[in-house]
Amino acid sequence: MKPVLSLSNVTRSFGPIEVLHGIDIQLHSGEVHALIGENGAGKSTTMKVMSGFLAPSSGTVCIDGDPVRLTSPAQAEEAGIVMIHQEFNLAAHLTVTENVFLGREMRRGPFLDHAGMRKYTQALLTRLHCNASPDARIADISVPDRQMVEIAKALSRHARVLIMDEPTAVLTARETEVLFQQVDRLKAEGVAVLYTSHKLGEVRRLADRVTVLRDGSMVLSDCAEGMTEDQMATAMVGRDLSDLYPPKRKGGGDVVLSARDIRVPRFVEDASFDLRQGEILGFAGLVGSGRTELMEAVAGLRPRDGSVTVNGATLPADRMRPAIQAGLVYLTEDRKESGLLLNKSLRENLTLLALERFSHGLIDRKAEDAALDQAIADWDIRIPHRDVLAGNLSGGNQQKLLLAKTMLTQPRIVIVDEPTRGIDIGTKQQIYRFIHRLADEGLSVIVISSELPEVIGLCDRVIVMQRGRIAGQVAGADVNERAIVRLAMGLEGEAA
Amino acid sequence: MTATAEPRQAPRRRINLHAIGPLAALGVLLLIGIALNDNFLSYSNLTNVLARSAFIGIIAVGMTFVITAGGLDLSVGSMAAFVAGVMIMVMNALLPMMGQGVGVILVGILIGLVTGLFGGAINGLLVTRARIEAFIVTLGTMGIYRSLITWMADGGTLSLNYELSGVYRPVYYGTVLGVSWPIIVFALVAIAGEITMRHTRFGRHCAAIGSNEQVARYSAVNVMRVRMATYVLLGLLVGVATIMYVPRLGSASAATGLLWELEAIAAVIIGGTMLKGGFGRVWGTVVGVLILGLIGNILNLTDLVSPYLNGAIQGIIIILAVVLQRGGIRSN
Amino acid sequence: MTATAEPRQAPRRRINLHAIGPLAALGVLLLIGIALNDNFLSYSNLTNVLARSAFIGIIAVGMTFVITAGGLDLSVGSMAAFVAGVMIMVMNALLPMMGQGVGVILVGILIGLVTGLFGGAINGLLVTRARIEAFIVTLGTMGIYRSLITWMADGGTLSLNYELSGVYRPVYYGTVLGVSWPIIVFALVAIAGEITMRHTRFGRHCAAIGSNEQVARYSAVNVMRVRMATYVLLGLLVGVATIMYVPRLGSASAATGLLWELEAIAAVIIGGTMLKGGFGRVWGTVVGVLILGLIGNILNLTDLVSPYLNGAIQGIIIILAVVLQRGGIRSN
Amino acid sequence: GISIPAATHGWAGGLNYHAQATVERLEEAYPDLDFVLTTASDPSKQVSDIEDMVATRNIDALVVLPFESEPLTAPVARVAESGTYVTVVDRGLSQDGIEDLYVAGDNEGFGRVAGEYFAETLDEGSKIVVLRGIASTIDNERVEAFTAAIEGAGIEVLGMEHGNWNRDTSFTVMQDFLSRFPEIDAVWAADDDMATGALQAIEQAGRSDEMWVVGGAGMKEIVARIRDNDPMLPVNVTYPPAMIATAIELTAMRFTSPAPVAGRFIIGSELITPENAADYYFEDSPF
Ligand SMILES: Nc1ncnc2c1ncn2[C@@H]1O[C@H](COP(=O)(O)OP(=O)(O)OP(=O)(O)O)[C@@H](O)[C@H]1O
Ligand SMILES: Nc1ncnc2c1ncn2[C@@H]1O[C@H](COP(=O)(O)OP(=O)(O)OP(=O)(O)O)[C@@H](O)[C@H]1O
Ligand SMILES: [Mg+2]
């Protein structure tokens, strides 16, 4: 059978730096093909070449076996190739419906068919079990909802080839399952799917075929059948990755952070919790359970009621600077909207939060550069060159830069919201080790994560939130998936 | 429960205020007008205000599209003067050949539309092809048109032949069922604009481009063409406005259309369109135009303040109108 | 193959051109000036151009910060007129009490600075606290200040007492080592501005806010305070500019500072700062100011074109300067 | 109703001053007269103002100083047709016979008187520069009359630029003239605001004893300096903004006294010399 879409010997360079070296990939209809690799390996670039967003520097793209020159996404879409980007591709001021149909609006005569488009969008959202209103503006809906809108947008285009770049990075298990049902359905309809994820369990579950990229080259392309997660990981990283999570530790000194009766209107009700020195405290819950809002309130990024004390000193509400001075930092889950200045250099991004430390009257450019060198080394940030804009980094490397930026303030209490979103498995291991090291050094860490295994593997104690309230907590040996899920679903209502 | 159901209420309320804000400001102005002068509500006064707001209004409708798509046009005022100048020169030149009649006027109107279209196209080309900031392009063309009209009028005033003026006059002063032409044209342009903005692809694409150009491009929107079209449309509407303007004064000079660009942009923004693009509202613009028109009218209705301070009152009202729209001063 | 090498080269070249663009435009203008008139390079001509560019220049430096942080200020021209008026009135009023001497002048200068500061603070408060679009706020205050100065001057001209003028004159006309004061102050402001923009937290924060306000907020930048500070700084610099302006003619009227805002904004953008914010370059602004100053100078030094067309030439050169900067017209 | 241009330059400022002062004075003298004063920044606004006065203020008489002739002709004609008494000041309308009363300064005379002075005073081969006003018909008439008056006197006009009736602009233009021409004997600035700017530039260049400046319109500071025999300011030509006062008074007379008021009053442009300067000096006027 002829592949629907294939690359043969494709290379791609940005300036003098070649990031893809001779890629060969064939997508067949009715087959799910997974593309995996470390951060910066070239997955997104490969996908962009396949869907007409980037031109290959050399090599050929074939549709149904015929070489084509894809010069624009529009042309690719014409040919039935649709891509969901790693970074959102939605216009913030437009509504969900408007985004879903952007560029190919339904019309009745010369005018838009509002009712028709709305109905269709609602149907898609229902199919995806997404609660966002078709009339809500993108700016007003949550990150996971946006991802679902992206998926709805792609589904609405009736693709022959669907390319998805880390669609599940911001989704929880439940939504991921919804997505997979849709993928199964498309597969049955004969759509070819190319898909990437750093969650290798998903790859196991979904893929018929796996291609592994390392540093822009293909190292493996094989049937998924019989391939274990460990084998995939080893192929990606080039080393063995047993012991993803460091051994469990026993945390708990004095209480360093104490939050009492925190209320964030519309999001959080009466949340109280304590954090001890040297502890790794997990926050679990379904998407929309208010974890982000609670922590933003604690960190002074949102107006709140209730009190937050750090080492006995009360922090003012709605101001972030005092929290930072007290040694508390928050790492945002939304790196694109709240985390990084995408059109600025790495240096400016890295030091923005901790700029005080680099300026004694004037900013010490040398110290900044040294800090950047250090960050690149510490966090293994893969960059083409030092002057690259933050927005041109691969998704995972952006996340690493964000982590480096946050840690630069030399905090005592670290709140990380989805810290490993979009990060490859090798680096994840490093980050887990890093968090452990911090705790061992006497720092306290709060980890919000929608990946249950991560929470379970990493944390000493886990607080579970449900609908804006703290539903309960589990600690030590009781930390297991069943207990957490029961709390998160509201099946068990014990007090914290 | 509460926590789940509530989330969207607050933004709703704000959106509502945002929506009715300009209308509220307009209402307040109307009340002030009524309180200050008995003749304010008279038919002739209201028609006067509407008719002369029509020029800025027609242009502001076009400006709404340009701004929604993330652009800006500072040249509309001088472009109007230039178009008026060209029209007058052509009509005067044709007079000996074609005789004094409707024919000349029709040719003049056509020339006006074409000139406006070209003016818009030049702005559009410079912005989309040469990729220069719209601010600079249109600041440049603003100076160029203003100079050209001064030069064409030899520093003075270009006047339409007096007899021709007589033939042309009804286009401004004439009425249909008691409603004068500029009002009718303004209403038509506004309605067409509102429909285009909300119910056509073009309007949707303007908002998309203004909101996020890259997203629009990725969604197969032809960004260049749409952006170009907004400038061409605006140029065309400048032509339409000028067609109504020439019969009003029968002349064009270096002072024609002075500061129209600021008024048009102010009307657009008072109406709730965002200066950075991404969201536009034609009916809001119409309300904005009416607010600006009424301020001037009301200041003429009374002697409360020294005429020197008219500008100050105007400034204060413009700011207040927008404050009202934002739903008052809120902390954070 | 070919396609491989290009993509990155193009951005590289563009960045470089972007950097030297304004300088190249300035160089070309200088060459034109030299070619057209022998006196162009004369010491007195160059000092004249520099000294009179100083007002706009000082203001444009402040405007660079406002625009970089994603704001805009249309009120600077009328604010300058207003500040000048207040200074003159205060100095004239103090004359009988304090006698004619340096004391009065110093008080006047202080008043000028304070008034500018307050003017900027009002704009800043309205933008940050009342959350009104900067365009509307400053359009409003522009009208207000312009009205106030007209009213203060009773429609005419406010003149500084003749004797006081004599005492004050050296602040514009005096020189240090052959360099006149306005030039020195402009240079100092420009250098301080460049350092502030590139080497201080404030400058970084301005760019961060203009680039993405939310990211800035999440990076513990006090967005309101920084934005407020940009307007206050601009107001203060308007005060500084006015302090140098008053001794030049010793008077203020409704015509003072007319269109300075457009010139200042144009200079900022010609210099390579982005109107949408996020990236600012003070030295570019200085080059932009000089380009604008030289265009006028060169037009005055030659008779090549009808003076009516000066504005057109100016417009064309402004556009060309930016084209040069963008590295020429490219298709897509 | 009174409609005049806004105070955007010194002369218009004087105009505004005199209009307001007259209105105040007359309102006191004749309590049963009501006045409406509007100022316009462009012709279109002025037409709007007039429409408003007719529609909402029921005016019986209109005193208008047209921003420009042609644009105002038709609207003012409509007002006149409706039976309102119309007084036109300064700028005539482009059609004759619309107005009941015409009070005007003499733009042609303004240029001619100055030109004649130049022709008389300067030797053949003298070099002068000219600062023009805002490009407009008024400016054109003045400059044409001036050019005609110096014709044949052998005076060389080195350069003409627009100073826009603005001190700052004329300062700039004069600076550049001074850089450009090593030899200038006299300057004609078609307005005293511009003369003020030019004087500063000349002073700065240290060429005060080289040339003299003739302005126009009789600004009080300039008149004072002429009175005090300033060698740089030998004479001036009047173009009194007070003409608006005359017009308003004459119009008011129509309603307060039985005598019929109509016709044309041309207030000639006169030469102010050190001898008669005291007569043209008004302490309180802002101009
Ligand atoms: N526009 C660009 N300019 C310069 N370099 C780029 C650009 N886009 C991508 N790169 C570089 O190309 C390399 C591959 O990036 P790509 O986004 O394909 O990685 P990825 O495999 O998707 O990684 P991740 O898992 O982190 O998303 C990276 O080194 C990246 O910095
Ligand atoms: N900007 C917004 N405007 C309106 N509602 C929002 C906005 N952001 C989020 N929400 C809603 O608020 C609720 C909580 O948001 P969010 O999904 O961030 O919670 P969370 O528990 O922190 O999830 P996560 O697992 O992603 O951290 C959801 O119902 C979401 O739809
Ligand atoms: Mg990627």
Ligand SMILES: [Mg+2]
């Ligand atoms: Mg969240």
